[in-house]
Amino acid sequence: MRTADTIKKGEVAIIDKILPSELTLNLMEMGFLPGKRISLLQRAPLKDPMAFRLENTVIALRKTEAQLIEVILEN
């Protein structure tokens, strides 16, 4: 299973599930939910953090947080 930190620019993925951790709720509250489409918008210089497009919002996460989001690539 891939996690969100491996998404490349131009790829669109569907969130499959959020791995259990103390941040699971925080991620879900911000809108990272199973079934949502997510894509990578920008990587900060030094590759971290990453800015994800989630629906109509852009949210920056560190790599370690993105690793909590399991995704399935579209197509």
Add this chain to the structure above:
Amino acid sequence: MPEVLTPEKLSTFTVALIGNPNVGKTTIFNRLTGLRQKVGNYPGVTVDKRFASLKIGDQNTTIIDLPGTYSIYPNSEDEVIVHRVLNGLDKTSKPDFVLAVVDMSSMERGLFLVTQIMDLGLPMAVVLNMSDTAEEQGIKVKTHQLYKALGVPVIQTNARSNKGISGITDLIGDQMFEQPASFLESDRLLPEQLSTAIQERFSLDNSYQAYQLIRFHDKEPILSHEESEWLRQEIKGADFDIKSTQLQETQDRYAAIQQVLETVVEKTDMKKKRLTDMLDKVLLHKIGGYAIFLGILLVIFQAVFAWSAMPMDLIDGFFASLSASVAGLLPEGLLTDLITEGIIPGIGGVVIFIPQIALLFAFLGILEDTGYMSRVVFLMDRLMRPFGLNGKSVVPLISGIACAIPGIMATRNIGNWKDRLITIMVTPLMSCSARLPVYVILIGIAVPAANIGPFNLQALVMLGMYLLGVVAVLVTAWVLKLVLHFNERSYLMVEMPLFRVPRWKDVLITVYSKSKTFVFEAGKVILAISIVLWVLATYGPSSAREEAIAAVEVPADGASEEEMLDYQHTLESAELESSYIGIAGRFIEPAIRPLGYDWKIGIALITSFAAREVFVSTMATLYSVGSEVEDELTIQEKLKSEVNPTTGEAVFNLATAISLMVFYAFAMQCMSTLAVVYRETKGWKWPLIQTVYMTALAYVSAFIAYQLFS
């Protein structure tokens, strides 16, 4: 159907504005209240609350603006406020009604918070804001359908263009808030027996409130020991797992919201390239992004130092002449002295920083309002991390170049405690504007006004002092990261909002209210200390004073005005030397001798513990420049010619001046900062640690500097 809550209208009531970050809550608040708003502090917690009293019709209302939050389960310090207010833990600000603001283009997340508030059972209304952006993105909402689904009034607005604001005013005026039925069957979350038991014991209205109490009973000191013990037993008896339940709640809630949204939202796919995305390509570029940020920082620097110089001079002059004219008006005496030498200069010492602070707040406000600040967080996060800081620490640190107080207050939105604490601990090391006059005088004494290539040597040293502060911040943060152990995971989740043109009026309101807070926060402390210092500098053991005064040669009759003035100054200086402060200065002399200071500098160190800028006025008095002479050049001349009576050498040589600058760069000489750190960390532990480590750092570094240069 929702029950109508208010058959009889309340004549005074409180409305709380709640919503996710970046949904326009504050714009709505500003539109509703204009300049009537006040900033207060939440009792027991340390986040500003902005509130304003409004008269709508014949009713008095109080509107409170709460920090943005994604849910009623708090993560960061400012979200705790929302939790406290909603659960009535702050008796003074328990709202009668809630006005929940939702960004129309991300309804799902907004409704998550809205439905949680609904389940608490608070009478409320929903504002769908930013209708313009939603429309641009092809989102339409059937307001009436949403009203039917939620059972609370729904208003569509676009607060930036003032659209729909009158609707909100009417809604508040007519108290059309409605108490919703609970959205989620929270009975399913909590075993019925447990729920009933808790509701009965704490007289709560519904099971969601009972659930909240379970969730927070050990975090808030709201329950007595006996009560929380009882609750613990009950939870244990019911075999209730809060974590998995909360996960379940989140999933159920989103599923239910999804169902609602299917019926109320119409979405057409717009393949329009967003301006924000294009701007981000430039602003977040791996080289260009930093270059732009650096450019912005330089402009801010320029503003804080160059543009504010003139108004600061004016304020300085004003307080000097105020002091002089009050002295002329009032009869001579101790009370007059207290007013003209203690109180007025004390107030002046705070007011003089207003231009710098207002300018800095204006810039930060604009950067925040356009949406750029979260990009800075994004750019800087990785760079700050090795030092135990994070992207969000950048704003406090930048604020620190004007004043550490707003900087420390700006740490509140850092989600995890360790990062926040480290930021609080190091922010005072940034060279704040109070150090500037100290640097100016000492550089003028010690550093020749020569040029190295195209650069002015004095300017280079000044830049060096600022860089020294930055280096100290990074090194200290790194050390703290190694030393402090908290079982907490450092994380970063920041929403990057759409870029927008700043709302100038809102920026002005923010500048005004924040500057006001600064003046009163810092003012209280500096004023109090100024008075204490004045007393200590005015009084001394009577025998010593009489001796000192008697030792000053009284000029002969017919002495020139100049001689009389000289006599006056020498007398003042002698009095200060024999005062309690003078005695203290002599007392600490052995300790500061290795740094190259004499007891007179010792006096200045003591007096400027309250605030650094006091150094200049103390020096002026000590070296009998006369208190009316505000000219820094005069002080410089005097200090330069000062000779140590025992060694016959100049007191202020290069080594002493550099050592003193380094000391002022690092020492925690600011009572107001200490007071703010006390408030923010809720205890004396951290401010004490901070004072000790900064003073130690200052002492050791000044010692090294003195040895290197002498």
